[in-house]
Amino acid sequence: MKYLLLKHYRGAPTPVNDVPMDQWMPDEVDAHIKYMNDFAARLEETGEFVDGQALAPEGAFVRYDGEGRPPVTDGPFAETKDLIAGWMVIDVESWDRAVELAGELSAAPGKGGEPIHEWLEVRPFLTEAPTVAE
Amino acid sequence: MNESLLRELVPAVIGVLVRRGVDFASAEDAVQDALIRALDTWRDDPPRDPKGWLVRVAWRKFLDTARAETSRRGRELAVEAEPPAGPVPATDDTLRLHFLCAHPTLPPASAVALTLRAVGGLTTRQIAAAYLVPETTMAQRISRAKRRIAGLPLEQPGDLATVLRVLYLVFNEGYGGDVDVAAEAIRLTRQLAALTDEPEVAGVLALMLLHHARRASRTGAGGRLVPLDKQDRSRWDTGLIAEGVTILQTALARDRLGEYQAQAAIAALHADAPSAADTDWVQIVEWYDELLRLTDSPVVRLNRAVAVGEADGPQAGLTALDDVDTGLPRYTAVTAYLHERAGDLDHAADLYAEASRAATSVPERDHLTREAARVRQLLRS
Structure with missing residues (x-):
């Protein structure tokens, strides 16, 4: 089963260790990045990693504005908008395993080398229709 | 026979089919x-005449496809007879294929893909892996590009x-898979340089050679980005540097300066410096002036400001x-650097943090975050 682990710039509940990364010590930044890389590498080894991407904080809302007219854009985003920072897609045995892994990812070290306790959103993918449905 | 030797034969084989009257798109397929x-199959059973083998197999493949299409349409097949066996003509179509695959009407990403396939001899799967897109997407991109240039004579x-531009794009971008796309760009550019007499190709x-020489020193542990002044210069490839410098000098001696020669001259001055502190920034600024005269590019203007900051001090850099x-990417990163050099650490730290939020790649973002953290640490101590 595939799950999306969603990381937010903002919009998630406030984590325990909530200090912007540029205010950490340089080696704390390194430790955090290493933790994230190691985590992804470990999931590749266990055969559970599917994809991981990071997103820039910039962007805009876009919508159709009628025949022959260019799409309407609304941006930059308001300060109140829930803002996605990136994701990891995992393919695991169960919901419990997805939660376990999200918990590990959320333990990534932050300021003072202490876990950030960042809130991650875990969402099951809707699947393709199975061959045998009855 | 190794894979890169096999790749080198691809443009010539396409050329043979095209000269037998096959249209480029079908020949390339x-x-x-x-x-x-x-x-x-070659790994276990390599042919004695690799090029002849490729021509034969490709020609049969073409006939099969053409026959299938003709019978679908219920018409006669025009090209039926196998051409007489014999030596394959040695005309080099590589240059013409370069021009066709990098045709100005093609979007850059398509030109890159088509060049890598038809001139570089890479498979669609390898190209897709290099650019991190699904193989079917890459296959579509290539066939659309071929439709777009259909009918153009070779x-x-x-x-x-x-x-x-396309070759430089190949050199600069290409991320995954088992093929070293940068090395492939160098191979193709070497080939092109041998076929043309144009100093800008050189x-x-x-x-490319001068940048490639520094590749090993550009990334540190965990893929972290190492800026030029922090690179371990003993890891630079002196053989590639020497070759790059010789090629550049020969080109410059012809007195037909262009933007790539000017950029290479800047890269050569960096490569020449035994340490970052020994860099001849005054000469580098002069080359940026030339480059600006040749291109009037905003990115050059930005890079020139960095060089001015090194040559004449951070205030002069900020003025530049x-x-x-x-709005340029890296503008904020450059201002952060110049403010730090000028001793305005508070401002520099904020600017580094701001620049990290505007970064366009993960390594760059992480680097700028680290820079912000480093300057804030300096402020505390």
């Missing part, structure tokens, strides 16, 4: 099929500037930023 079969003189080749577009 047929040769790609032959290439994939060669990759499957003999048409091409636009060398576009070819160079300029691109020199530029006055006529640079503030």
Whole structure:
């Protein structure tokens, strides 16, 4: 089963260790990045990693504005908008395993080398229709 | 036979089919099929005449496809007879293929893909892996590109500037898979340099070699980005540097300066410096002035400001930023650096943090975050 682990710039509940990364010590930044890389590498080894991407904080809302007219854009985003920072897609045995892994990812070290306790959103993918449905 | 030797044969084999009257798109498809079969079978059973083998297999593939299509349409097949066996003509179609695959009407990403396939002899799967897109997407991109240039004759003189841009793009971007796309760009540019007598081709080749020489030192542990002044210069490839410098000097001696030669000259001055502190920034600024005269590019203006900051001090660098577009990627990173050099650490830290939020790649973002953290640490101590 595939799950999306969603990381937010903002919009998630406030984590325990909530200090912007540029205010950490340089080696704390390194430790955090290493933790994230190691985590992804470990999931590749266990055969559970599917994809991981990071997103820039910039962007805009876009919508159709009628025949022959260019799409309407609304941006930059308001300060109140829930803002996605990136994701990891995992393919695991169960919901419990997805939660376990999200918990590990959320333990990534932050300021003072202490876990950030960042809130991650875990969402099951809707699947393709199975061959045998009855 | 190794894979890169096999790849080198691809443009010539396409050329043979085209000169037998096959349209470029069908010829290229047929040769790609032959290439994939060669990759499957040559390891155990290499042919004595690799090029002849490829021509034969590609030609049969083309006939099969053409026959299937003709019978679908219920018409006679025009090209039926196998051409007489014999030596394959040695005309080099590589240059013409470069012009066709990097045709100015093609979007850059398509030109890159088509060049890598038809001139570079890479398979669609390898190209897709290098650019991190699904193989079917890459296959579609390539066939759309071929439809777009359908009907253009292979003999048409091409636009060398576009070819160079495409090759430089291949060198600069290409991320995954088992093929070293940067090395592939160098191979193709070497080939092009041997076929043309244009100093700018030599300029691109020199530029690539000089950058490639520093590749090992550019990334540290965990893929972290190491800026030029922090790189371990003992890890630079002196052989590649020497070759790049020689090629550049020969090109410059012809007195037909172009932007790639000027960029290569800047890269050569960096490569020449035994340490970052020994860099000849005054001469580098002069080359940026030349480059600006040749291109009037905003990115050059931004990079020039950095060089001015090194040559004449950070205040002069900040002044040079006055006529640079503030919306450029890396603009904020450059101002952060110059403010740090000027001793304004508070401001520099904020700017590094701001620049990290505007970064366009993960390594760059992480680097700038680290820089912000480093300057804040300096402020505390």
